[in-house]
């Protein structure tokens with residue numbers, strides 16, 4: 001094994017490589033929130049209030065996701081009901 | 087025509103003030119009438135880096151509140167007569183800045199035929215940082231080859247493209263440039279530090295220049311001289327390259343590869 005190979009191997013699992021991979025995932029994830037409408041947190045809060053009038057759900061029982069592609073924008077609302085309510 | 091440049095990053099301590107001082111001096115040395123504004127209200131430091139801390143009488147908040155004229159507050163640099171510094175207030179809180187007030191100052195600078203206005207942004211994404219970038223034509227995004235800095239820079243890019251005057255008025259977007267600072271080719275070689283290419287892959291920005299990690303930055307700040315005045319230093323030369331490149335000169339990138347000492351030759355650093 002030449003010295004050069006040694007450097008190549010350390011490069012593949014170096015901390016810089018790990019840093020890059022982590023950043024690529026994180027940045028892609030955070031960019032997907034960039035175009036999100038600013039009313040989302042408020043919408044989520046108010047929806048929760050309405051639902052809590054009828055069902056006893058926790059704060060984190062509701063999630064609101066905004067997604068966007070070239071053709072359409074979708075708003076996905078997910079509410080998880082507690083076991084007992086069935 | 088006045089060109090407004092914001093030096094920004096999101097993260098603190100990456101080299102914004104060092105960069106603002108250096109490039110403002112660089113523009114002025116090339117004969118362009120330049121102002122550099124400290125937006126870090128409450129934590130002013132640009133005055134120290136520029137070596138004019140004892141000449142500060144009025145500051146940007148005094149001008150906004152009508153307690154002093156812009157002419158009274160602008161400090162003429164002692165090394166270069168084309169360069170003026172507008173200090174931040176040390177005593178007021180950061181909410182003393184207003185969009186209208188900053189806008190008026192920038193208009194007045196334009197009326198006084200300033201060619202470049204360099205806005206040294208505070209860290210964070212709050213009011214000071216927002217106002218520093220709001221009116222910008224160009225953004226110098228100062229980034230260190232380190233995870234938190236790269237992430238914060240990406241965040242800042244999102245803000246530049248959505249919350250600036252140019253974005254709100256539907257004008258041509260702010261031109262964004264990457265300045266990778268505190269770079270250490272040795273550490274990149276051994277896999278300890280993100281490389282220029284890595285950071286560019288993630289941020290996809292036009293690279294204006296790489297500034298090496300350099301002792302000369304500290305010695306320059308010790309004596310209150312922007313590091314670009316230290317023409318023998320690597321960091322000083324890197325900033326001089328950046329200024330020239332920004333002004334349209336075609337200058338190859340330096341400081342990305344390791345210096346070829348005996349060690350470099352021995353291993354034939356490729």
Ligand SMILES: Nc1ncnc2c1ncn2[C@@H]1O[C@H](COP(=O)(O)OP(=O)(O)O)[C@@H](O)[C@H]1O
Pocket residue numbers: 095097098099100101102103104105209267268269297298299300301303304307321
């Ligand atoms: N290229 C560099 N090499 C070594 N030290 C640097 C370099 N750039 C900045 N520094 C140091 O980093 C610290 C933060 O720099 P500063 O310009 O004040 O950052 P910011 O304005 O982004 O908070 C200072 O101590 C400065 O001397």
Ligand SMILES: [Mg+2]
Pocket residue numbers: 102103104126131207208
């Ligand atoms: Mg600073």
